[in-house]
Amino acid sequence: MLTLDSLYLHAGPVCDRLAAGLREAVGQTLGRRGLCVGVSGGMDSALVLALSVKALGAKNVAALAMPERESAPESLELAKELAEALGVELIVEPISQILDAAGCYQRRDDAIRELVPEFGEGWGCKLALGNHGGYQITNVVVQPPQGESRTVRPTAEAYATIVAATNFKQRTRKMMEYYHADRLGFAVAGTPNLLEYDQGFFVKGGDGLADVKPICRLYKTQVYQLAAYMRVPKSICARPPATDAFSMPQSHEEFYFSLSYPQLDLCLYALDFGHSSAEVAALLDLPIPEIDRVFGIIKRKRAATAWLHMAPIAIEPR
């Protein structure tokens, strides 16, 4: 029977198992001496760092904060607080110059100007999900320095370019993580949770790239639960989930999911364990067609992002 407690875990034994799994993966399977973890100031990377320290000890874990000029200032502060709480040295690698050299901001801004010609210096921007009677269309939101924000429906070309340019951020961070991993003889830990992993909410070659993914089988609500058990600082646990990828604040719900995390977690769980939309609807006090719609989105996103999970395909010569 599906209940609101279906996702509840016994945090202690689960954290022990995850730490043991990490130890085996890093030391035996991968043959590395430690783990590099990129920390964003958010809950997922905080839990991965805490589990890594539990598994390998603080001296065998490198935490990296990689701010860029559009990162929220509190991201770095929270990363520092976390590293200090766990006794891990924090390596800070600002990445704005690399992003500038790659044309990340320029390419994105040029694409936005195709939609809003006056967009320029000092303006804010983000992507935000809009519901078009069943279509999940991502809109571009812009805000002049002293003005009201405006929402614009993008062309497919402009949208794809904005996403592609923004993906430089995640890929640059991963490049930096591997630099330090190579230097230290470490492996790299990935931080996607189950919802992100399942629904392809990561950048291939960016935050989707890692040697080991300790929390990709944990629903977001379980991440919260384990983070509290692992004594992740309350300031991080209290921070609303955000992508921190654009100059305007952007929630995960705005970027990818139109429901709250607990609701989506339950939908995903119900779908995977054979519970009906009627059961979920009753539990969440939502209409059955709404849950059917969410089930449909989950299945379509899974299908559309399957290629993100694929390893490179080796073509046989004969």
Next chain:
Amino acid sequence: MTVRGKIRAFIEETFTLPGPKGRLTEGESLMGSGRVDSMGVLSLASFVQDTFGIDVRDDELVPDNFDSIDKLVQYLTRKGVGRAA
């Protein structure tokens, strides 16, 4: 080429998926069949705007108007685009 023919040609040319998909039927759900995702819907909107010289308002970009060849033809007919049959 008819309006219907132009729509079919665009969809077949633009949303080619790996593997044998079979022939696109007139009433087939474009999103339900996995041929078109949300970015594909934006491509379709740009295509009909550029090809037929109409403005697709935000409130018109909905599955009732865009989710099959038949629905697109009916939508364009309502928008006054000729030779829609």
